[in-house]
Amino acid sequence: MSAPIKVMIVDDSAVVRQVVRQTLANAPGIEVLGAAPDPLFALEHMRRQWPDVIVLDIEMPRMDGLTFLKKIMAERPTPVVICSTLTEKGAQATMDALAAGAVSIITKPKAGLKQFLEDAHSDLVGAIKAAARANVRKLIPSLPTIGADGVLKVPPKLTADAIISPGLGTGAGMIGTTEKIIAIGTSTGGTQALEAVLTRLPAVCPGIVVVQHMPEKFTALFAERLNSLCQIEVREAKHGDRVRPGLALIAPGGKHMLLSRSGAQYTVEVVDGPLVNRHRPSVDVLFRSCAKFAGKNVLGIIMTGMGDDGAKGLKEMADAGAHTVAQDEASCVVFGMPKEAIKLGGAKTVLPLERIPEAILAAARG
Structure with a gap:
């Protein structure tokens, strides 16, 4: 048996510490080393035994979580899962933490905290297990839920069929267009990977559609951050937005995003719907819509992330004539989604992160 993940x-x-500790105590393969009220107490404990994963709040006395995170990443890089409130201030601080090297986010409300943390058991355990496998040096997302009654509740792992049917869209092959589309799907470690790719693109490049697994409220801030760093325009997608050169549209947290087509122009649809591959937005949903309505005019890219969301969709794009790329293992924070896409035969090319921008520019040149 492998050693337990030390957390x-x-x-x-005190409520968060108690509930998280109790939750993790019942999770196989996880051992809680301790629970501290602030980073200075935590450091005293960690000097005696260093954890594999840190579950970290942002707003704390004596030393805030962001300062602590930066210290850890500079001195002894360790996977960190941020446990943040869904306030605007908390969301902004969490985005700063992701930029500083945190692996993923678990959101918590200001009210009903104990019940929420009990209900979010599987999200927390899944995030910790993904973080333990993360290559945090490359930084410089779901399991079944347990209800309040303690009964395991396994949600169905729906496919993209729940949102969009497979196959060529009505009339999609009838009107010619040379407009190119770039579709990107990513999860754990993806905020840093997307920044590395999009900041290297010139102001004029093909229109880009992106699914990054991220909760509500965070995608808008993430898009704003990228927009401030990139030559291209980056913003959270709205229903009916046109996909045009020089613009990257980020799927909003809590909604699915699909590519659609009207004549020779591409637009996006932002819709409600069930979780697909236990995610909303889902990469598979976006990728299937790209296969259906763009075919060979799209370049599909799957990057770092846990699980298999996007693997089937990338294969559908490849089968529709699109060129497809998977990020290689060496440059991934978590080699989950790209690995599954490669196994299915959906990736025509496997590239390190630093070569993905040139693949996008090559697609622009046709």
Whole structure:
């Protein structure tokens, strides 16, 4: 048997520390080393035994979580899962933490905290297990849920069929267009990977559609951050937005995003719907719509992330004549989604992260 994942909890809320500790105590393969009310207490404990994963709050006394994260990543890089409130201030601080090297986010409300953390058991356990496998040096997302009654509740793992049917769209092959589309799907480690790719693109490049697994409220801030760093325009997608050169549209958290087509122009649809591959937005949903309505005019790219969301969709794009790319293992934070896409035969090319921008520019040249 492999050694358990050793976890340190750092949160100034006694309720959070208690509930998270109890939750993880019942999770196989996880051992809680300790729970500290602030980073300074945590450091004292961690000097005796260093954890494999840190679950970290942002707003705390004596030393805030962001300062602590930067210290850890500079001195001894360790996977960190941020446990943040869904306030605007908390969301902004969490985005800063992701930019500083945190692996993923678990969101918590300001009210009903204990019940929420009990219901979010599988998200927390899944995030910790993904973080333990993460290559955090490349930084410089779901399992079944347990209800309040303690009964395991396994949601169905729906496919993209729940949102969009497979096959060529009505009339999609009837009107010619030379407009190119870039479709990107990513999850754990993807915020840093997307920044590395999009900041290297010139102001004029094909229109880009992106699914990054991320909760509500965070995608808009993420898009704003990228927009401030990139030559291209980056923003959270709205229903009916046109996909045009020089613009990257990020799927909003909590909604699915699909590519659609009107004549020779591409637009996006932002819709509600069930979780697909236990995600909303889902990469498979976006990729299937790209296969259906763009075919060979799209370049599909799957990057770092846990699980298999996007693997089937990338294969559908490849089968529709699109060129498809998977990020290689060496440059991934978590080699999950690209690995599954490669196994299915959906990736025609496997590239390191630093070569993905040139693949996008090559697609622009046809």
